[in-house]
Amino acid sequence: MKVLAIVVGAILVMWIGSAVATILLHRNLRKTASPNGEWSGPLYFPNCPRCNTPVPRARVPRSLRQTFLGGWTCESCGCEISRKGYER
Secondary structure (H helix, E strand, O other): OHHHHHHHHHHHHHHHHHHHHHHHHHHHHHHHEOOOOOEOOOOOOOEOOOOOOEOOOOOOOOOHHHHHHOOEEOOOOOOEEOOOOOEO
16 A cells, blocks of 8 residues: 555656646747747847848857847848847
């Protein structure tokens, strides 16, 4: 009887833990989706909204704002691009 209680308790802990992990993952994915449905985050590299040139993979911030909030400056046209791919 004691073994059954331990097994049921372990199953319950695993079930609740996986439910919490799923909820946290879903919240994180929802936060990284931009309003237009495109993804942002550490592996998202947008194109320039003006000239459609892809941004470089290695980001070199050109301003204090880009250092703290993320974003790029287009090398072709000089457009400042936000972390989510919008023109600033």
